[in-house]
Amino acid sequence: MSARQRIEAREARVRRTMVTPEGIALPVMLASRGARFGALLIDLALMAGFMVLLAVVLLAIGVNLFEAGMEDNGAGEFIVVLYVLIGFLIRQFYFMVFELGARGATPGKRALRIRIAARDGGRLTAEAVVARNLLRDIELFLPLTFLTTSGDSSAANLAATVWFLVFALFPFFNRDRLRAGDVIAGTWVVEAPRKMLAEALSLGAGARGHSSATGARYAFADRELSVYGEFELQALERLLREGREDALVAVAETICRKIGWQPGSGDERAFLEAFYAQLRARLEGEMRFGRRKADKHS
Amino acid sequence: MALGIFRKKPFVPPPAIEEAALRSDRFRLEREEDWRRLDHIVTRLEKGRIGSLSDADIGELPALYRTAASSLAVARETTLDADALAYLEALVQRAWFQVYGPRSGMIAWLRRFLGGGWSAAVRGIWLDACIALAVMVIGTVVGWLLVAGDEDWYYALVGGGMADGRVPGASPETLREFLEGQDNAEGLSAFAAFLFSNNTGVSILAFALGFAFGIPSLMLLIHNTALLGAMLWLYFEAGLGLDFVAWLSVHGTTELFAILLAGAAGLHIGRSMAFPGQRSVLAAAAEAGRRAAVVMLGVVFMLVVAALLEGYARQLVHDMQGRLILGVSMLALWLAYFFAFRRRPEGEAP
Numbered sequence: 001m002s003a004r005q006r007i008e009a010r011e012a013r014v015r016r017t018m019v020t021p022e023g024i025a026l027p028v029m030l031a032s033r034g035a036r037f038g039a040l041l042i043d044l045a046l047m048a049g050f051m052v053l054l055a056v057v058l059l060a061i062g063v064n065l066f067e068a069g070m071e072d073n074g075a076g077e078f079i080v081v082l083y084v085l086i087g088f089l090i091r092q093f094y095f096m097v098f099e100l101g102a103r104g105a106t107p108g109k110r111a112l113r114i115r116i117a118a119r120d121g122g123r124l125t126a127e128a129v130v131a132r133n134l135l136r137d138i139e140l141f142l143p144l145t146f147l148t149t150s151g152d153s154s155a156a157n158l159a160a161t162v163w164f165l166v167f168a169l170f171p172f173f174n175r176d177r178l179r180a181g182d183v184i185a186g187t188w189v190v191e192a193p194r195k196m197l198a199e200a201l202s203l204g205a206g207a208r209g210h211s212s213a214t215g216a217r218y219a220f221a222d223r224e225l226s227v228y229g230e231f232e233l234q235a236l237e238r239l240l241r242e243g244r245e246d247a248l249v250a251v252a253e254t255i256c257r258k259i260g261w262q263p264g265s266g267d268e269r270a271f272l273e274a275f276y277a278q279l280r281a282r283l284e285g286e287m288r289f290g291r292r293k294a295d296k297h298s
Numbered sequence: 299m300a301l302g303i304f305r306k307k308p309f310v311p312p313p314a315i316e317e318a319a320l321r322s323d324r325f326r327l328e329r330e331e332d333w334r335r336l337d338h339i340v341t342r343l344e345k346g347r348i349g350s351l352s353d354a355d356i357g358e359l360p361a362l363y364r365t366a367a368s369s370l371a372v373a374r375e376t377t378l379d380a381d382a383l384a385y386l387e388a389l390v391q392r393a394w395f396q397v398y399g400p401r402s403g404m405i406a407w408l409r410r411f412l413g414g415g416w417s418a419a420v421r422g423i424w425l426d427a428c429i430a431l432a433v434m435v436i437g438t439v440v441g442w443l444l445v446a447g448d449e450d451w452y453y454a455l456v457g458g459g460m461a462d463g464r465v466p467g468a469s470p471e472t473l474r475e476f477l478e479g480q481d482n483a484e485g486l487s488a489f490a491a492f493l494f495s496n497n498t499g500v501s502i503l504a505f506a507l508g509f510a511f512g513i514p515s516l517m518l519l520i521h522n523t524a525l526l527g528a529m530l531w532l533y534f535e536a537g538l539g540l541d542f543v544a545w546l547s548v549h550g551t552t553e554l555f556a557i558l559l560a561g562a563a564g565l566h567i568g569r570s571m572a573f574p575g576q577r578s579v580l581a582a583a584a585e586a587g588r589r590a591a592v593v594m595l596g597v598v599f600m601l602v603v604a605a606l607l608e609g610y611a612r613q614l615v616h617d618m619q620g621r622l623i624l625g626v627s628m629l630a631l632w633l634a635y636f637f638a639f640r641r642r643p644e645g646e647a648p
Contacts, residue, residue, distance in 0.1 A: 018391075021398075024367045026391050088498070092598070100407075103344050104395060115395070119584070123398050126407045128584075131591030138506035142499070184567060185591070186584025192395075193388040197334070198381045200327060202320040234380040241381065277319050280378050284322050287376065 004231040004295045016176070016190075018121040029191040030177050031114035036189055042108030047090055058083055091141060095133040100126055105192065115192040119176070128185040135181030139167035198241055207277035211270035218274035224259040225282045231295035233283060236276050240269075248272060322377035329369050333386070336362040336393055343396045363393040411595065419592035420636045426562040426569060430519060434558060437520040441527025455528045470536045497553060497601045501560035505567075505594050512568020519561045544618040547625025549608035555632055556600035563590035563597070600632070 014030045058079050065075050098106040104124060105115040116132070118124045143164035147157065171177045176188055201207065209218045239247055252268040255261075255275060264271075283293060318324045339355050339362070342348070348356070370386045377383065420427070444451040500522070507514035533542035567586045574582035607628070615621055 020367065020390075020394055022364060022367050024371055024390065026394065027387060028391065102346055102396065117395070119580075124395075125588065127588035127591050130595055131587040134502060134591055134594055135506055137499075137502050142503065183580060183583050184587030186581070186588065193384075193391070195385045195388045197330070197337075197385045200318055200323040200382070201379065202318050202323045207319040230378055233378055237380055280322075281320055283378055284320070284376060287378070 002295060002297050004297075016188075018117075020121070028117065029193075031112075031189040031191050033171055033177060035112045035114050035191075036109075036171070036177075039106065039108035039112045039114060042111055043094070043106045046107060047094055050090065051087060054083065054086060092133075092137075095136060096129055099129045099133070103192070109189075113192050113194065114189055116187050117190050119182075119186050119188050124187070128187050130185075132181035132185035132187050135179075135184055139170075139180055140164075143167075201237065201240060201273070202277050202280070204273065207273050209274045209278070211267050211274075213270060214267050216267065216270070218271055218278075220259070220275060220278050222282070224261075225279050227258055227296060228279055229293035229295040229298060230283060233276070233279055236272065236279070240272060240276060243269075322373075322379060325372070325376065326379065326382050329365070332362055332365050333369070333389060336366050337389055340389070340392050340396050344392070359393070360397060363390070363397050366390050366393060411592065414639070416592060416596040417636045417639050419589050420559065420596065422589050423559075423562050423566045423593060426565040427558060430516075430558045430562040430565060433516050433519050433561070434523045434554070437523030438527035438530070440520070441524030442531045443527075444524070445528045445531045452528050452532065455525050470538060473533060473536050473538055474541070497556075497605065498598055501557050501597050501601060502594070504557060504560040505564045505590065505597070508564025508567040508590070510568070511572050512565040515561045515564035515568065519557070522557065541618055544621040544625070545612065548612040548615065548621050548628075549604045549625075551625045551629035552600055552607060552632065553604035555629065556597045556604060559593055559600070560597045563593040566590050566593075603628075 014032075016028050016030060018026045018028050020026060062076055062079050065079075095106055099116055103110060103115060104117065109115055116124065116129070118128060143160045146160035147164070167180055171179050176182075178188060182188055210216075211218065236251070239251055248268045249265070252271050255272075286293065318327055335355075336359070339351060339359055342351050343359075366386065367390050370383075370390050373379075373383055373386055441455060445455070500518075504515050504518050507518060530539070530542065533539050567583060567590050570582040570586035571579055577585070607624075611624060612621065615624060
């Protein structure tokens with residue numbers, strides 16, 4: 001199996017295609033389970049942190065009331081009610097409100113660059129967001145509450161643990177890494193890529209074959225260009241964008257050996273820029289006639 | 299830190315198109331400016347800073363999105379610049395989420411929900427609601443019959459903690475104590491808040507268990523109503539039957555209705571997963587799940603009302619007639635809202 005096939009096989013497992021109403025097929029990458037778990041931890045930490053803060057503030061208010069001798073006029077009770085209700089609202093609506101926002105992600109998901117999307121490629125509806133988060137209650141909060149409150153009863157502990165594991169391991173037993181809430185809501189969690197556009201590579205003199213350092217001119221014959229395909233071209237593109245000197249030297253040597261040139265030294269960048277531009281021109285020219293060359297083996 | 303975030307990036311003029319040696323790079327340079335504008339608009343939308351965008355920008359979003367999408371389609375066939383392709387794919391995907399993202403915010407959605415979306419969803423699961431009702435009636439009858447046949451069943455069903463003195467053979471006076479009200483509202487709001495979180499837990503459980511083909515939902519309904527049947531038997535034996543029904547009906551009509559709907563919502567999911575028809579199981583589950591989720595949000599709302607009735611109204615209204623009237627009129631109110639109020643929610647196909 002060639003390097004290209006290995007990479008493609010790895011990608012095929014997480015790559016899904018979404019077709020927009022304009023008929024453009026957009027690739028989406030499923031979020032890794034690790035990223036989702038990390039996002040959940042961040043969100044839980046935020047929720048817990050907020051609840052602790054709220055408790056401290058309310059407790060301080062309560063102590064002040066007590067010292068002021070106002071403890072039996074209902075104000076203390078009001079504080080308890082406030083805490084219970086805010087706790088309920090946070091637990092039920094934290095995820096919903098954030099996932100209904102423009103980014104379709106909670107702060108935790110945002111930090112790990114993932115978001116939710118509708119599985120069928122349609123509009124993400126409020127109903128779907130609600131459904132997937134109602135299920136979160138039985139997947140996560142209820143078994144955890146059981147575990148912490150069931151005390152010493154080993155049967156109850158075991159039941160709660162099994163329950164918790166069934167849902168926690170659910171994403172490992174389906175192709176799309178859905179949790180139970182995703183199944184019910186028709187959603188999945190995908191990567192939300194943010195990418196800057198790098199510069200076009202064929203702008204300088206190097207791309208036209210001139211070396212500004214030595215004044216040499218590089219021109220490759222068809223036979224020399226035909227040894228490589230798209231996979232190698234893209235590896236070369238990454239290399240040129242990263243621009244690490246030692247890697248450039250090593251690759252220039254390899255290419256020279258492959259096409260039977262005498263490797264010179266000190267002008268590797270210009271050589272590779274010229275080779276990249278001419279190889280790409282050739283492959284793109286073929287592409288326009290519907291002939292594609294995936295890698296050097298094809 | 300704030301300065302670093304809000305400072306504008308220095309403007310770099312795009313290179314002249316003729317400078318590019320490759321045809322595909324010239325194609326890219328010609329369109330790059332549009333892509334960057336789309337990027338800018340989408341980034342602002344994602345940050346929730348719509349205010350900083352001009353009307354012209356927002357109006358142009360769909361057009362820019364389509365331009366970028368068609369650029370992507372062309373680029374896939376003509377260019378081997380992996381970086382530009384990856385950028386375009388990410389950009390089109392982000393723009394797609396903005397153009398086809400959730401249209402309404404929480405508030406607008408809530409208005410639609412109360413103005414017809416909820417009652418439509420409840421009507422949509424009428425069959426499951428009927429099944430749940432039948433199961434609950436059966437559960438009550440079974441509970442009654444079991445305890446009537448053998449009093450030991452009472453302890454098995456109700457359990458020691460919850461019975462709290464309400465056991466077979468207790469004097470009518472003891473039983474009556476539980477039905478008495480209070481004279482003021484002290485301590486009631488904490489009680490109501492506790493009841494609410496507790497009941498919501500139970501009903502979300504009834505809904506979510508529908509995931510296992512609805513069977514656990516039904517078992518939960520039976521268990522809870524068998525308990526009710528046992529209690530009914532106890533009070534009727536003591537000659538306090540009507541008092542108990544009145545006491546229960548204040549919040550019970552709302553609460554039992556909510557639990558019925560929660561069970562029905564769970565059953566709806568379970569049923570459509572067991573019998574998906576022409577659709578795939580996943581598609582059927584997703585469709586049923588969305589409808590059931592709407593019902594469930596309503597259930598949470600009903601439980602708020604039930605907790606308020608239970609915490610305040612029941613303790614403050616003492617006489618049997620008043621309680622009965624309150625309970626029955628709440629039931630009539632819910633039925634009218636769900637089945638007589640048929641305005642179609644906006645934006646939904648008839």
